[in-house]
Amino acid sequence: MVSIKEMVSRPLGYSGPDVPDDDLLRACVHCGMCLPSCPTYRLTGNEASSPRGRLWMMKAVADERLDLLDPEFDEQMYQCLNCRACEAVCPSGVHYGPLVEAARAQLEEHRPRPAWQRAARKVGMELPFADIRRMRLMVNALRLYQRTGLSALLRRTGLLRLVRMETLEAMLPPIVEPPLVSGAEKWTAEEATDTAHLFNGCVMSTVFPHVNRAAGRVMAHNGVSVDVPVAQQCCGALHVHAGMMDEARRLARINIDAFERGDAPVIVTAAGCGAALKEYGFLLKDDPKYAERALAFSERVRDVTEYLGSRDLVPPTHPVAGTVTYQEPCHLAHAQRITSEPRKLLSLVPGLTLDEMKESSLCCGSAGIYNIIRKTMADELGDRKAANIAATSAGTVVTANPGCAMQLRTSLRRNGTDMPVRHIVEILDEAYGGEPRMANLPG
Ligand code: SF4
Ligand code: SF4
Numbered sequence: 001m002v003s004i005k006e007m008v009s010r011p012l013g014y015s016g017p018d019v020p021d022d023d024l025l026r027a028c029v030h031c032g033m034c035l036p037s038c039p040t041y042r043l044t045g046n047e048a049s050s051p052r053g054r055l056w057m058m059k060a061v062a063d064e065r066l067d068l069l070d071p072e073f074d075e076q077m078y079q080c081l082n083c084r085a086c087e088a089v090c091p092s093g094v095h096y097g098p099l100v101e102a103a104r105a106q107l108e109e110h111r112p113r114p115a116w117q118r119a120a121r122k123v124g125m126e127l128p129f130a131d132i133r134r135m136r137l138m139v140n141a142l143r144l145y146q147r148t149g150l151s152a153l154l155r156r157t158g159l160l161r162l163v164r165m166e167t168l169e170a171m172l173p174p175i176v177e178p179p180l181v182s183g184a185e186k187w188t189a190e191e192a193t194d195t196a197h198l199f200n201g202c203v204m205s206t207v208f209p210h211v212n213r214a215a216g217r218v219m220a221h222n223g224v225s226v227d228v229p230v231a232q233q234c235c236g237a238l239h240v241h242a243g244m245m246d247e248a249r250r251l252a253r254i255n256i257d258a259f260e261r262g263d264a265p266v267i268v269t270a271a272g273c274g275a276a277l278k279e280y281g282f283l284l285k286d287d288p289k290y291a292e293r294a295l296a297f298s299e300r301v302r303d304v305t306e307y308l309g310s311r312d313l314v315p316p317t318h319p320v321a322g323t324v325t326y327q328e329p330c331h332l333a334h335a336q337r338i339t340s341e342p343r344k345l346l347s348l349v350p351g352l353t354l355d356e357m358k359e360s361s362l363c364c365g366s367a368g369i370y371n372i373i374r375k376t377m378a379d380e381l382g383d384r385k386a387a388n389i390a391a392t393s394a395g396t397v398v399t400a401n402p403g404c405a406m407q408l409r410t411s412l413r414r415n416g417t418d419m420p421v422r423h424i425v426e427i428l429d430e431a432y433g434g435e436p437r438m439a440n441l442p443g
């Protein structure tokens with residue numbers, strides 16, 4: 001925490017580590033081509049809430065024309081969803097993600113926070129994500145809470161609203177399987193032509209372990225033997241997005257060590273994790289011991305749709321009748337530029353029809369913990385998404401990221417529908433003969 005003396009003597013601009021890169025900032029030519037793609041600009045029509053406006057502010061702080069602690073700068077750095085839609089359409093190649101992440105790291109370093117906020121960040125961000133065993137314990141308790149019917153009871157009594165936990169509780173999907181513990185399971189192909197390592201993820205391995213298991217089965221069915229290296233931890237994406245760079249780097253080093261045996265691809269089922277893992281090279285660029293290893297690790301990372309979409313797959317033979325629509329996760333479409341492979345995989349499934357929704361790559365409002373800390377704008381984006389889904393003939397939404405899955409589910413329910421939300425790899429698994437793993441909660 002900054003002291004009063006430091007507050008008085010600090011410069012107006014950036015200082016210390018994690019400064020937004022000046023060359024990247026200069027790359028913006030203020031053409032405005034990114035504005036129509038920006039969700040916050042579309043909702044507000046405000047130039048300051050656009051990528052161009054935010055980049056102008058970041059540069060103004062770098063030049064000490066604007067104070068780092070100016071409240072409007074703080075507001076805009078955190079109103080941004082870090083969805084990176086601006087990056088994907090920018091003709092000058094502005095690498096926006098690392099810029100806004102560095103700006104947030106500067107705010108976290110130099111801005112004093114009230115004690116209650118520090119405590120909330122410790123409880124909400126540091127404790128559960130620092131060690132996957134802690135996350136497993138927590139999610140096991142939540143699974144029990146769902147299965148005993150306690151969740152329905154508390155909802156009916158209004159107690160959840162009283163303790164302001166209603167929003168968080170509503171976001172939690174049914175947890176249908178016990179956690180996937182790294183090192184405890186693997187999938188062996190009958191005639192293996194390749195091997196791969198699964199990145200387990202903290203939320204995917206605990207709240208959505210059935211998706212990771214589906215990915216293992218689908219890969220094994222296609223000649224790839226898959227293991228889940230022990231000692232891996234959370235990818236650190238949420239920490240990078242929240243400007244908590246030291247913790248993100250600590251987790252990155254652990255993961256690099258965990259996957260260093262061999263050079264097999266690292267397969268990821270969560271778009272947000274995949275984008276973060278692919279940027280470890282950038283995150284650790286100033287670490288003499290890890291810089292090169294981080295780059296080599298990032299090179300091996302593949303989203304599961306990217307990996308499967310690049311292979312000649314065994315044609316699936318079990319029809320999955322129905323119509324789906326596809327919600328593109330921002331960190332798949334914009335940060336990793338993966339757009340055709342998910343659609344190609346869906347087209348392989350017999351009996352399945354894809355009905356594209358309008359604005360499929362516009363952020364759904366999830367954006368890490370944005371839908372918890374900035375509920376109004378997240379709800380507006382979620383409602384817009386629900387309306388676009390309702391305008392299709394789909395009975396199921398498919399996506400490829402846990403945050404999107406939770407936000408879509410909550411938004412659809414708020415708009416009066418219980419439409420299932422599934423990962424692409426779950427659909428593929430079913431098309432190869434796997435059992436659909438969906439559950440309804442008691443009550
Ligand atoms: S970020 Fe790119 S698209 Fe947006 S104003 Fe700057 S140069 Fe133009
Ligand atoms: S990351 Fe998304 S919300 Fe932020 S400026 Fe770019 S397009 Fe807008």
